Amino acid sequence: MDTATGVHAAWLPPEAFRALGSHRVLVRGDGPLAVTVYEEVARACVDYGGRVGRSPDAEAGPYDLVFALTGDVPALPAVVDVRAAAGAEPLGEEGFVFARVGGVCFVLADAAAGLLYGLFHVVRLGGSAFEGGDVPAAAHRPAMRTRMLDHWDNLEVHPVMGHVERGYAGGSVFWRDGGPRGDLPRVRAYARLLAATGINAVSVNNVNVHTAETHLLTDRLGDVAELADVFRPYGIRLHLSVNFASPVVLGALTTADPLDGEVRAWWAKAAAGVYQAIPDFGGFVVKADSEGQPGPFSYGRSHADGANMLAEALAPFGGEVHWRAFVYNHQQDWRDRSTDRARAAYDHFAPQDGEFAANVVLQVKHGPMDFQTREPVSPVIAAMPRTRLAVELQVTQEYTGQQRHVCYLAPMWSGVLGFRPWGDGGEARDVAALAADPAAGGGLVAVSNVGDDPYWTGHPLAQANLYAFGRLAWAPDSDPAALLDEWIDLTFGALPSGDPAPLRSTLHAVMDGSWQTYERYTAPLGVGFMVRPGHHYGPDVDGYEYTPWGTYHYADRDGIGVDRTRATGTGYTGQYPQPWSEVYESAERCPDELLLFFHHVPYGHVLHSGTTVIQHIYDTHFAGALEAEAMRSRWAELAGGGLVDAALHTRVAERLDEQVRCAQEWRDQVNAYFLRKSGVPDAHGRHIP
Ligand code: GCV
Numbered sequence: 001m002d003t004a005t006g007v008h009a010a011w012l013p014p015e016a017f018r019a020l021g022s023h024r025v026l027v028r029g030d031g032p033l034a035v036t037v038y039e040e041v042a043r044a045c046v047d048y049g050g051r052v053g054r055s056p057d058a059e060a061g062p063y064d065l066v067f068a069l070t071g072d073v074p075a076l077p078a079v080v081d082v083r084a085a086a087g088a089e090p091l092g093e094e095g096f097v098f099a100r101v102g103g104v105c106f107v108l109a110d111a112a113a114g115l116l117y118g119l120f121h122v123v124r125l126g127g128s129a130f131e132g133g134d135v136p137a138a139a140h141r142p143a144m145r146t147r148m149l150d151h152w153d154n155l156e157v158h159p160v161m162g163h164v165e166r167g168y169a170g171g172s173v174f175w176r177d178g179g180p181r182g183d184l185p186r187v188r189a190y191a192r193l194l195a196a197t198g199i200n201a202v203s204v205n206n207v208n209v210h211t212a213e214t215h216l217l218t219d220r221l222g223d224v225a226e227l228a229d230v231f232r233p234y235g236i237r238l239h240l241s242v243n244f245a246s247p248v249v250l251g252a253l254t255t256a257d258p259l260d261g262e263v264r265a266w267w268a269k270a271a272a273g274v275y276q277a278i279p280d281f282g283g284f285v286v287k288a289d290s291e292g293q294p295g296p297f298s299y300g301r302s303h304a305d306g307a308n309m310l311a312e313a314l315a316p317f318g319g320e321v322h323w324r325a326f327v328y329n330h331q332q333d334w335r336d337r338s339t340d341r342a343r344a345a346y347d348h349f350a351p352q353d354g355e356f357a358a359n360v361v362l363q364v365k366h367g368p369m370d371f372q373t374r375e376p377v378s379p380v381i382a383a384m385p386r387t388r389l390a391v392e393l394q395v396t397q398e399y400t401g402q403q404r405h406v407c408y409l410a411p412m413w414s415g416v417l418g419f420r421p422w423g424d425g426g427e428a429r430d431v432a433a434l435a436a437d438p439a440a441g442g443g444l445v446a447v448s449n450v451g452d453d454p455y456w457t458g459h460p461l462a463q464a465n466l467y468a469f470g471r472l473a474w475a476p477d478s479d480p481a482a483l484l485d486e487w488i489d490l491t492f493g494a495l496p497s498g499d500p501a502p503l504r505s506t507l508h509a510v511m512d513g514s515w516q517t518y519e520r521y522t523a524p525l526g527v528g529f530m531v532r533p534g535h536h537y538g539p540d541v542d543g544y545e546y547t548p549w550g551t552y553h554y555a556d557r558d559g560i561g562v563d564r565t566r567a568t569g570t571g572y573t574g575q576y577p578q579p580w581s582e583v584y585e586s587a588e589r590c591p592d593e594l595l596l597f598f599h600h601v602p603y604g605h606v607l608h609s610g611t612t613v614i615q616h617i618y619d620t621h622f623a624g625a626l627e628a629e630a631m632r633s634r635w636a637e638l639a640g641g642g643l644v645d646a647a648l649h650t651r652v653a654e655r656l657d658e659q660v661r662c663a664q665e666w667r668d669q670v671n672a673y674f675l676r677k678s679g680v681p682d683a684h685g686r687h688i689p
Helices: 014-021 032-048 082-086 112-130 184-197 211-217 221-234 261-277 303-317 341-352 410-417 431-436 460-474 480-492 501-511 514-521 580-585 592-598 613-636 646-678
Strands: 024-027 051-053 065-069 096-101 104-109 135-140 147-150 153-158 162-164 201-203 237-241 283-286 320-324 360-365 388-394 441-447
Touching: 014 032, 014 112, 024 032, 032 051, 032 065, 032 112, 032 221, 065 112, 082 096, 082 135, 096 112, 104 112, 112 135, 112 184, 112 480, 147 237, 147 460, 153 211, 184 221, 184 460, 211 221, 211 237, 221 237, 221 261, 261 303, 283 303, 303 320, 303 341, 303 360, 341 360, 360 441, 388 410, 388 431, 410 431, 410 460, 410 480, 410 514, 431 441, 441 460, 460 480, 460 501, 460 646, 480 501, 501 613, 514 613, 514 646, 580 592, 592 613, 613 646
Parallel strands: 024 051, 024 065, 065 104, 147 201, 147 441, 201 237, 237 283, 283 320, 320 360, 360 388, 388 441
Antiparallel strands: 096 104, 096 135, 153 162
């Protein structure tokens, strides 16, 4: 545990700074970010006996590591050709060059944020930064301009959704009892952890903006400014989720109509007030006309009307609107099979492509439904070339085990980011390239999994998801297993045993395939949900089947799945460009893992894997539950070995017990349900209750 905060040090324990802190370091540059770099190095040098200086005077030298801005002529080594390393593209506000020449390492950047990211690059390199021969100068830049975490934190405990909506790590790190939590050292530690992964934007309150949170925009702005001050030295800009009805709730206006002059003036004044308090404020996040939140529909206006009004208010200050595309009818009649929730975001937004202002970012969930364990990539992402799009992921594990189950999500995200909406021919750009596009990209966003838990994330191993999200936003083509190694090295690098190999192999065995294990014992073949309604934990096959939420599997005695074809179903497959519109349309060509998302098929339908749908359901559920048991056994082997802290080991072991219990529950409910529906016995004669 970190002594200043009483919270687990996660991937920044003092030991991670050992190499940095045991060398002679020069830190140049002015402003809060350069000061942060200096302070980080200075602290490490106190811990590990190194030396840090601010000016390159001859008496203090020589140095092993130099942080300097490219305009800083006295500190700049002629030997490092930054421009050649950077190539045709500018390094940008956040990029840096790393090189080692003649035994001296250099981190060079055009702006201080680059020095900060370069610092954490050196931390990740550890001792290897300082070893060996020359390292040619190489430029490092973030792929995504915006790398953002959204908190769904309420100011006070909501009677249904708790303190953090879909939070599984205790209360909010920002708020308590309707006001600031006041634990700024913890917020600072959080900002530091995020900066080390590359995150540069945070939204501090729930997108479902209740009354108390609505006031953060005006009379409670000081509470937000206080947080902004803590995040600023780590290069993170604050954002606020705002209530679209604020002019009515806060301003005593009778309307929030986005085309009303008084409403527009109200927002302009509110935005000016925000920037007076927080000059580098990032902007607003808005959930409008979604799941009961107010929005422009009430006034007969479009989403573009609503978003553009807010954009106009923020534009003079350089702020942006993150307008969420998660809009669907949550009061659907389950008897109506023509309405398809998966279609909703595209149907609402694609016709408005080109209508959004330049400082509006349309924030699109990665799948068309709602952060399920397996979904196709949202067709909206390819459908709006004239709109800036951000892709939204969910680090908090709402549908993926709620931080009681190990579920390393980087492999799923990596698949999303690498998906090519136009296939391999023609415009073969992937989702990451679209989100990163300098003109049309809005970056990568995720819902945070952090709370006031001593391990930050409830399940200590869920820290890896937070870490991997930030790193993927910086470099979307990163290998998930390599990111896990980075996280392991930083978090557990300084083992008492000195040998990380056994821990590393255990963590890979437990985590690498954990998302697919989770998928095996939960809803099959992309059909989704089957969770207990409301809290979404544990199995309930028909839990949402006869509800208004639009999340159905349509299982009957003959078959299962949602017909989303153009030929006979809801037509959703038509929202994709070629080749996917054809691939998904065909039950023969559709990838197995998404078959039931797109097709209603008989239980005897034979998958590409050669097995029938019903046998696949039995096999995967037996296998998934066994894999959960194997994960638990593997972790248990570490007990008492000194490779991980005993309390952390116990916390993970307890959660693995629950994971095994829950996986067995899933296995038995799903298998029993489908045996009873279909009457088809398991080909291997295993016990199904
Ligand atoms: C914040 C899902 C969750 C809601 C969440 C919503 C959203 O429906 O269950 O809790 O609300 O997504 O993304 O806005």
